Amino acid sequence: MATPLRCLCLLLCSLIGAARSAAPPALQRLKAIAAENAQMPPGVGRALSPPLIGHGGRIVACSGKNLLAFEPNGSIAWIVPLGYNCKQDVAPITEREKIYLVAEDKVIKITPRNLRTGDPATEVFFSYTSTPGRSEELIGLSTASSYSSLFLTIMNRGLFSFSLRNGQLLWSAGPVLDRFGYRIGCKGNISGCYFNSAPVVDQCEGTLYISNNEGQLYSMYIHSRKYRWIQDLSSIDKVMTIAPGNNGRLYVVLPRKSIVMGFDVLTGHISWQQSVGPLSNEKVLPAVDSNGWISIGSLDGTLYSVSPDGDIRKFLQRTSPNSVIHASPVLDCSGFSVYISQTIMEAKSSQTIGDYTYVSAMKPSSILFTLLAPATGTTYWTEKYPGELADLLSSSDLNYFTLDETILLTALSAGRIGSTIQCYTKRQKIAWTCRKSKPKFVHGDPGDHNHALLLFFFQLIVIVIQSVIVRFCCIFWRKKKLQHNGLQKFLEKRRSLHSKRRILGKIISELEQKAVEDASSNEILEQLGEMVKAKEGVERKLYTSYSLGRDVLGLRQRSSILPLYNGKHKSHSFHGAQRESITIFNTLSNTSSSEDRTTSSYSSGSGSCSGSSCEDMESDTRFNSAGEAGPSNTADVAVGAQGKCPADAEPSYRVFTNPLYVQGESSGESLSRRQEFLMETMHQGSAPTKRMWLKRRRTLSSTN
Structure with missing residues (x-):
């Protein structure tokens, strides 16, 4: 344990030096902003929105009317005035070195590199004017880099898709769908039904997921507003949190019921369901690592991790009796391990009433931070706060803001405290999880196999039809008469030749009968010879110039009288x-x-x-x-x-x-x-x- 502490002390010294050099100008800038905005309290009273780790490992968070970026050591990298109060409960998102966030009734796009060039760093990407007397706030947003699209949820209005290139509206969809005269979605409450979650994008499947306030889960295509399936979970609960697995699985957390569910992304069927301990709030966000394991902390002090196949594991049980986990785990830069915070309490009690478990805790004494890999159960690092981490944060610019456990976990992940695993980019992480996607029709119901067989036979029939069409097209292409006269004249000529052959066949049969009855009549034999010659000419044309590849000469298959003269x-x-x-x-x-x-x-x-x-x-x-x-x-x-x-x-x-x-x-x-x-x-x-x-x-x- 001595070696990690020594490394931590060296890192602490470097962070303190960097923080001291950056603190004075940062403080002056914050005081100037506070003077301009009287509503925003100065100093330590500022609160930060849910943060994200952006380009270069910087921590990006919004505070009041400003967007701030912190270096991994906690010092301020830059501050961008927005001109609008950002929404504190909606986290900003990043896409290709650009940041998008919700501020009041607008979506603001920030380009940090323009701070060095002098160009405007902020731009209003979307602005919305709500209907008077109606609640139409912006609930959440997400992006899909492969489709260059931004998705935005507006309460009581619907889901909207915009192009990241020019900001134009691509499509919009509501929670109610009329198909073949039947209404799908929102059950009986149409007027009061709306989407109540931020859109969640599955980068591997090319789909997005969203829920409504009636307890229904929707799966939609990214490039259009068509629905793939709708799953009704209202019989269990109407409040849910959605997390994409990017591996053929979709994870849904029902926080009030303390249930984690795994869905098949193709059919929407429930693959498995696991119960966890009581959760802290209804907006808890689980962490899904690159191995497809979903991890969520509970108020019973235990970390629950579930594999893509539904196998559940419990971690940190040794310290769980006197602790609670009320902050969501945060992934490290490798994507294979997570940072967890356990709050140690002096007193804790729990009580179960019906389907709900209530946990009461008082007097937090310390926080235990842990870095572990759920798939292997390996613990890489453990540290208490306050302690050396408190000294580290007290000398950084983050100390001038109101901090919670989510901010601390994000700072640990950005600084890679205790982590020795190689970092990977966002694209590399998605590619890794997509490769773990399960093959289609493997874990489905028996009916899925029948559908697969029907699909196989249908494709086989289509291939056979296409081969026949190609064959006849090749035959037609070789016909010079077809090229000159066209298909219609070719087929008409072919039908007329078939008709002539049938007529000549009847005449020949009659003449053969007469020739048998009167063998001495030369006139009948001459007529018979002429008819046979005419029929041979007709069959020769059918076999060569007007053949479709299946005509044969009738003279090769039957024996008859062939008079010649x-x-x-x-x-x-x-x-x-x-x-x-x-x-x-x-x-x-x-x-x-x-x-x-x-x-x-x-x-x-x-x-x-x-x-x-x-x-x-x-x-x-x-x-x-x-x-x-x-x-x-x-x-x-x-x-x-x-x-x-x-x-x-x-x-x-x-x-x-x-x-x-x-x-x-x-x-x-x-x-x-x-x-x-x-x-x-x-x-x-x-x-x-x-x-x-x-x-x-x-x-x-x-x-x-």
Whole structure:
């Protein structure tokens, strides 16, 4: 303990020397200000507003019509006359080396660096004229650096958002919201309902929180006046204090009930609730460190600290029986530890009546200051007042003002008394706490997981729809006709081609039926060939120029009669279910009937027969072709074969058999059977009888 005392003595000597050098001009300045303002009592009678630690570690506080800044050693750094009486219960705030405070019915902006340049240091940022006979005072303000916005609460008027750049009004909102014909907020008392707390900004979530006098807690978006959720706590109590966690949690203190609650910032649901000892007043402000622990002192002399998950710890219990904590803890510059003040009392008693606990204490003897880290429970420094701290303050300019424990804790934090932890800037602290924010939908209700699944499937459907749209857009972009004629003409042309294809398909089906019924009609076959060609052209256009990526040629999927005609001969190709094909060429003879000669040829994978020596095989070949062509033409061909000799036929035939895959047997086996059948007929020297032809027909039909 000797080493800290030695360091404290050295620090005390340096502070005393600095205070002596700065005290005379400061005192002269204060006396001059007191002479100008008769209402403000001179000397030690001056009271300071709740202070803040500004740029460079200076303590900034308002007194009367002046804003004062103190160095960490307690000496006055500068004094700025405001011209208006500042509001003592509203603490000033700092944003980017500028200070904003409430003075009477105005918001004053102070730029300290202008004190060195000679430019005006004060500027009226916002001025408000209240309605006569109505209480419309300025309750509190806050800023959001990421959005360059200032938020101001005016009693009986609402919440207002201003731009920090030019001071223009961005939006305003009241405590009552009408949505889809339903009223939200303020319950039944609309005329007497108003916002009664300063707006609290969550820097990580981009939201702000505020409460009304009916016990409702609001969560709103910073960039607009839309509400995220409204939580009604009136069943517990209507008075509350809000503290942001900047880590996915929002902390609310109900001082009259001595309850601390943690909320999920996304849904507004209560995550946990803990009871603490009796609190000193309704405006107690808890301290939230960079680890997300909220610390609050109680009149029972104990410091209560609650983790973001709701785990509670109690500190300073050894000295708590004879002490009270009625000042809010103050964070040190590192953000991980807090300064606490315990007031030691000579006598103390407590009494519980109903839900309330009353503490009576008298004759404070001393104050015990402590620096500790709630997350680890480590105590870094402890010191009593009066003592060496009293000597330190008596030689500083702070001694000329009325001091309370909040001012003393702020002075200890600014001077870093007893602290050995590295300091961090405001941005670094916020970044540290934001990284500790819990993942979404992890600690929610089971319904939240269902909402997450629905959201996932909805996003999946949107992605699929977008991919389909992109695909078709790419297809359309490649269409030159689409680029020249436009989408409407492209789709109209595509619909007309589909209609033509359907009509041609019906016509082809009718002509195929007629061709089957009357195989000798050349006119029908010519029409059928023209229709097939026309349909092929239509399908080719649909497959190429007017395709959407899913059109295929119909000729690749079905088998039909495909007659071709080139002016000299006609060919009829018959496709069976076994993918066999026999092509018959009807060659027109240019010689006279007396000189007609029949020439036939048969080719296969094993041998060939040609010339007049094969004339006896014509009838058999025709029987075979008729049997393979289909049962509808079999009878006509058979009758013609029995009634006429091969020489009496007007045209000559050349038959080409192309055996392909046959279900149940290979093409080679089918070809060998046909050759055996033809050879057997040739050796017999006569045309196949009707019985043999029927047997052959049954043989061919069995393969189907």
